[in-house]
Amino acid sequence: MLDLKLMQKNPEIVRQSLEKRGSNIDVQEFVDLDTRRKALIGEVESLKAEKNAVGPEIAKRKKAGEDASDLLKKMGEVSARTKELDAELTEVEAAEKEWMMAVPNIPHESIPVGESEDDNPVLRHWGDKPEFDFAPKEHWELGTELGGLDFERAAKLAGSRFSISFGWCARLERALAQLMLDTQTDQHGYTEVLPPFIVNTKTMTGTGQLPKFEEDLFKLTDDRGFYLIPTAEVPLTNVYADEVIEEEQLPIKFCAQTPCFRSEAGSYGKDTKGLIRQHQFYKVEMVNFAHPEKSYEALEDMTAAAEKILQILNLPYRVIELCSGDIGFSAAKTYDIEVWLPGQDKYREISSCSNCEDFQARRANIKFKPADSKKKQFVHTLNGSGLAVGRCLVAVLENYQQADGSVIVPEALRPYMGGLEVIEAK
Incomplete structure (x- = not known):
């Protein structure tokens, strides 16, 4: 398996490697998956941060005997959305791993380029x-x-x-x-x-x-x-x-x-x-x-x-x-x-x-x-x-x-x- 960091930082090296091998694997598929993975992680982290910020306010209202139903409803929506995103993230990570497992090794720079x-x-x-x-x-x-x-x-x-x-x-x-x-x-x-x-x-x-x-x-x-x-x-x-x-x-x-x-x-x-x-x-x-x-x-x-x-x-x-x-x-x-x-x-x-x-x-x-x-x-x-x-x-x-x-x-x-x-x- 190739280095994930190499794929993320310099997918062009892998694209050129696959081209030399005559492979039809599309590097853009990985780029799209990894872009989506990063976006999902960012959105999940943002929702978790929001939940952590609102938590003390809910506790404060309850302690003061004030109504916190609006915040509780909002946190329920945040939790549901977070669950959806986590499920999608799991699917994207699995697809990314499957893609990585199908990609052959990068040929050493010294080997001759040829078709067969x-x-x-x-x-x-x-x-x-x-x-x-x-x-x-x-x-x-x-x-x-x-x-x-x-x-x-x-x-x-x-x-x-x-x-x-x-x-x-x-x-x-x-x-x-x-x-x-x-x-x-x-x-x-x-x-x-x-x-x-x-x-x-x-x-x-x-x-x-x-x-x-x-x-x-x-x-x-x-x-x-x-x-x-x-x-x-x-x-x-x-x-x-x-x-x-x-x-x-x-x-x-x-x-x-x-x-x-x-x-x-x-x-x-x-x-x-x-x-x-x-x-x-x-x-x-x-x-x-x-x-x-x-x-x-x-x-x-x-x-x-x-x-x-x-x-x-x-x-x-x-x-x-x-x-x-x-x-x-x-x-x-x-x-x-x-x-x-x-x-x-x-x-x-x-x-x-x-x-x-x-x-x-x-x-x-x-x-x-x-x-x-x-x-x-x-x-x-x-x-x-x-x-x-x-x-x-x-x-x-x-x-x-x-x-x-x-x-x-x-x-x-x-x-x-x-x-x-x-x-x-x-």
Whole structure:
């Protein structure tokens, strides 16, 4: 959520931000609401002052045995009008809050202005694309032929956009997640967390999934307002909701492997085959609570930590910077890491690392107390995939495939695979 004072004092900054994002949200709606809110407060205060001024006169008349009915009638009218204004003020404040909750973050001044993903600049490449003397297969062909992936039986159990992994494939996905967790905790200073996979409405609101993106979520069908998490970013970021962190504790860095559940609303017809876009998948997520003065340094470090996994696995990738028209709702700046998939002959996103600045912290009320000041400040929150496990499995299968249909196990994963070097059909 944006700073209310910024909206009130300089709505033009927000208007320009929304224009860069290509948003059709009208800032004038907020200006009109806030103008009405201020007018209502002024009128209520004036009526209360009038009531306070007349009160002693009524008491004086009653004490003297004089008639005070005219004043009592007038105060009854004032009380009725005050009640009407208070009710309208409550409605206006609720509408103003609803408007504020729907407005995305302000993009950082350094990000490129653009309309869509086509305008995202590539910052760097890493690794060499593998060269094959045969036509490379896509991961769903490899996984199925090698007996590790089964989409038909998964559809029988749950419907489309689900999969079942057997044997080597289940172990390979577990190995990838373990490698990611070990790397982020041992080399990059993250603390591993195992959070709930079901959260409440307040938690979803804190990170920006609600109210705007409810159709993308799986909501439990009871009346308690519970949702399955779409990413571990949601519970991890809200660990410190409504709390004050001491400055010396910053940065706080969490990572977690969790299942992620997404309805994929609006994605019908996209990536219907394979593991790229599923309703349930696993991801290792990184979350950082950073000092505002150091959050952009933390963004570079987080992106490097995500890249490290691909470097360990020797998977070629590129890093792009999202433009203003493609950046996420809560983010101020985002880097996407895209891994090369030879079977699809294209790069596909495998990680997205974002600095949300104080946008989520305002929604979740997460502050820190500077050592040299009594005034509390909002922390900056960052999040990034380190990495999407299923998509990493896709990349391993497609980049390490052999002409005979087998797949070489990357050296870094062999200790997690019981020493297995090659995946072959049985």
